Amino acid sequence: MSNDNASSKQKVTTTDEFIKGLWRDNPVFVQVLGMCPVLAVSNTAENALAMGLATAFVLLMSNILVSLLRNFVPKQVRIASYILIIATFVTVTDYAIQAISVELHKSLGAFISLIVVNCLILSRAEAFASKNTVWKSIFDALGMGLGFTFALFCLGAVREILGNGSIFNIALFPDGFQSWIVMILPAGGFFTLAIWLLIINGIETRKTKS
Amino acid sequence: MSDVVNMKTQNLASSKKMLLAMVGIGIISALLIVTTFELTLPRVQRLKAEALEKAIFKVLPGTVNTQAFGVNANGELFKMKEGDNTETAIYAGYNNNGNIIGYAIEASGQGYADIIRILYGYKPDKEILIGFQVLESKETPGLGDKIEKEEHFLNNFKALDVSLSNIGKLKNKLITLKQGEKQNPWEIDGITGATISSRAIGNIIGTSTSELVPILYDHYNKNNQKPKESNE
Numbered sequence: 001m002s003n004d005n006a007s008s009k010q011k012v013t014t015t016d017e018f019i020k021g022l023w024r025d026n027p028v029f030v031q032v033l034g035m036c037p038v039l040a041v042s043n044t045a046e047n048a049l050a051m052g053l054a055t056a057f058v059l060l061m062s063n064i065l066v067s068l069l070r071n072f073v074p075k076q077v078r079i080a081s082y083i084l085i086i087a088t089f090v091t092v093t094d095y096a097i098q099a100i101s102v103e104l105h106k107s108l109g110a111f112i113s114l115i116v117v118n119c120l121i122l123s124r125a126e127a128f129a130s131k132n133t134v135w136k137s138i139f140d141a142l143g144m145g146l147g148f149t150f151a152l153f154c155l156g157a158v159r160e161i162l163g164n165g166s167i168f169n170i171a172l173f174p175d176g177f178q179s180w181i182v183m184i185l186p187a188g189g190f191f192t193l194a195i196w197l198l199i200i201n202g203i204e205t206r207k208t209k210s
Numbered sequence: 211m212s213d214v215v216n217m218k219t220q221n222l223a224s225s226k227k228m229l230l231a232m233v234g235i236g237i238i239s240a241l242l243i244v245t246t247f248e249l250t251l252p253r254v255q256r257l258k259a260e261a262l263e264k265a266i267f268k269v270l271p272g273t274v275n276t277q278a279f280g281v282n283a284n285g286e287l288f289k290m291k292e293g294d295n296t297e298t299a300i301y302a303g304y305n306n307n308g309n310i311i312g313y314a315i316e317a318s319g320q321g322y323a324d325i326i327r328i329l330y331g332y333k334p335d336k337e338i339l340i341g342f343q344v345l346e347s348k349e350t351p352g353l354g355d356k357i358e359k360e361e362h363f364l365n366n367f368k369a370l371d372v373s374l375s376n377i378g379k380l381k382n383k384l385i386t387l388k389q390g391e392k393q394n395p396w397e398i399d400g401i402t403g404a405t406i407s408s409r410a411i412g413n414i415i416g417t418s419t420s421e422l423v424p425i426l427y428d429h430y431n432k433n434n435q436k437p438k439e440s441n442e
């Protein structure tokens with residue numbers, strides 16, 4: 001990047017686009033989008049991380065393509081074309097994960113194909129990528145994608161530690177530890193999400209007060 | 211008047227544009243998907259073959275060698291060569307002496323969400339099934355996927371009776387019951403909360419065994435005790 005005024009200005013805004021997804025507009029903790037994978041695949045830290053990264057990848061690629069084609073796609077067919085683009089990258093991701101590890105593919109199961117209907121991705125395409133430059137869209141996708149991964153990991157880590165007594169399959173507690181089975185069941189997902197929302201909103205409220 | 215004409219040409223132009231956009235994106239999508247598919251295919255196939263091999267050794271403990279068989283139209287086994295692809299693949303497991311210790315049988319059928327593919331072990335000398343592994347399933351996480359995890363369900367298949375009657379058919383067809391109702395060695399104890407998936411496993415194994423167990427029992431009695439090379 002050159003050092004002229006315009007680009008430094010753009011640099012500030014792109015960092016801003018990046019940061020907002022991580023914290024201020026975090027897709028899970030603030031926008032509460034894409035709850036299906038958040039609750040379903042956050043039973044272990046590993047699954048949560050893999051799901052988060054897969055979603056982030058789809059988000060990044062679809063944001064790039066939507067932004068590139070934003071002047072070419074007529075308004076009437078934009079939603080159809082976004083879905084087509086998103087579905088393409090989900091299929092690509094599906095094959096890629098299969099090639100990485102059959103085990104991982106098995107444990108993520110049906111949820112990979114369900115990335116297609118993750119409203120986070122469609123909402124970024126519609127609300128951001130279709131109106132902004134490719135450069136900005138990349139940062140928006142990276143921020144949102146990593147924010148989503150971070151949130152999923154927060155849930156997955158807590159659920160695995162309490163429900164399984166381990167993190168990334170490494171046992172944390174001595175043998176006597178009685179794991180809370182409920183935490184790896186669907187109900188545990190709701191509990192953990194609620195607690196995280198409570199904490200994050202608490203911090204935000206305190207911030208705005210002071 | 212000229213307004214109408216204008217609007218018409220405008221509409222025409224925009225539908226052309228719409229068509230162009232959709233077709234263009236469709237072509238890009240198709241190219242991307244086909245490229246990834248082609249690129250990942252060899253590795254996916256290798257990983258799947260490895261997983262299959264692992265599963266065979268799991269359902270037939272003590273195996274040192276395997277040979278894949280297919281079933282032809284006359285109901286006879288034939289040795290599969292590399293690249294052969296049949297619906298029902300059977301893997302005979304041999305021990306150190308070259309004797310058949312059992313068969314791992316691939317079977318599939320409709321589950322709750324999609325086709326479930328499984329592999330189960332048959333021990334012809336005792337006429338029982340000795341275990342099964344899910345190779346591929348898209349059953350609901352937390353409910354349907356209990357078929358891979360529930361211990362009491364998996365225990366069903368540790369010694370499931372598939373003995374044959376004199377006329378070469380299964381004495382008792384396998385049935386799946388509600389959880390806790392199993393009384394006989396040929397009954398399968400289902401899973402509460404995964405009724406459809408556990409019943410699907412029962413059906414898949416039931417259909418496959420009633421078709422294949424007589425053939426395999428014959429094959430075993432003809433071929434065992436002889437060196438491996440003479441298996442035909």
